[in-house]
Amino acid sequence: MASVPPQGGRKHPQQEYIQLNTKDILFICGGAFDGLEKIIEARLGKRQIGFGSAAATREPAKAGDTNLFGDVEPEDLLRFGLIPELVGRLPVSVPLHGLDEEALVQILKEPRNAITKQYAKLFELEEVQLTFDDGALKAIARKAIQRGTGARGLRAIVEETLLETMFELPSRDDVVEARVTEATVTQRQAPLLTLSAKRAKKEA
Numbered sequence: 001m002a003s004v005p006p007q008g009g010r011k012h013p014q015q016e017y018i019q020l021n022t023k024d025i026l027f028i029c030g031g032a033f034d035g036l037e038k039i040i041e042a043r044l045g046k047r048q049i050g051f052g053s054a055a056a057t058r059e060p061a062k063a064g065d066t067n068l069f070g071d072v073e074p075e076d077l078l079r080f081g082l083i084p085e086l087v088g089r090l091p092v093s094v095p096l097h098g099l100d101e102e103a104l105v106q107i108l109k110e111p112r113n114a115i116t117k118q119y120a121k122l123f124e125l126e127e128v129q130l131t132f133d134d135g136a137l138k139a140i141a142r143k144a145i146q147r148g149t150g151a152r153g154l155r156a157i158v159e160e161t162l163l164e165t166m167f168e169l170p171s172r173d174d175v176v177e178a179r180v181t182e183a184t185v186t187q188r189q190a191p192l193l194t195l196s197a198k199r200a201k202k203e204a
Contacts, residue, residue: 069095
């Protein structure tokens, strides 16, 4: 049983608490833990002694290197700065690997509320069909990997890619389709616009 303040915040002796049974609650804590890999590497290096040890040839930990997280111990988390009361209540530590290009492309297009579907809906409000080439999706994923922002940076990249077009469309009634190509993402070119048949006839 845990005593929880009704309004949150710090606990006070005179305060009333809500009794919460945590028996059937699974708590999952996550984070980037930037710098933890250096603590793990230092500990592993100290345990190996001798001229032929792997410590002599071990490469320095790189930023974002999640391979070392598989060797994390409670003492590493304590040195990282977590308090013992918290570390003692988290019995299982699991490392997660960074998202690759294929996974980021799936995030862009497959979920029910995927980013590309959200922007397609916004373009529908202007009666314009928005499509993304496969090369464009891969280019967006590669840019997110280069920036080191992961899935959280995908929206910013799509936003900066379509920003000018989104401002331009409300003042035009001749566009029926906008296609985002790889060059749109990598070279900051405008999306390929398909004009309505009426405008095409008028120009002819």
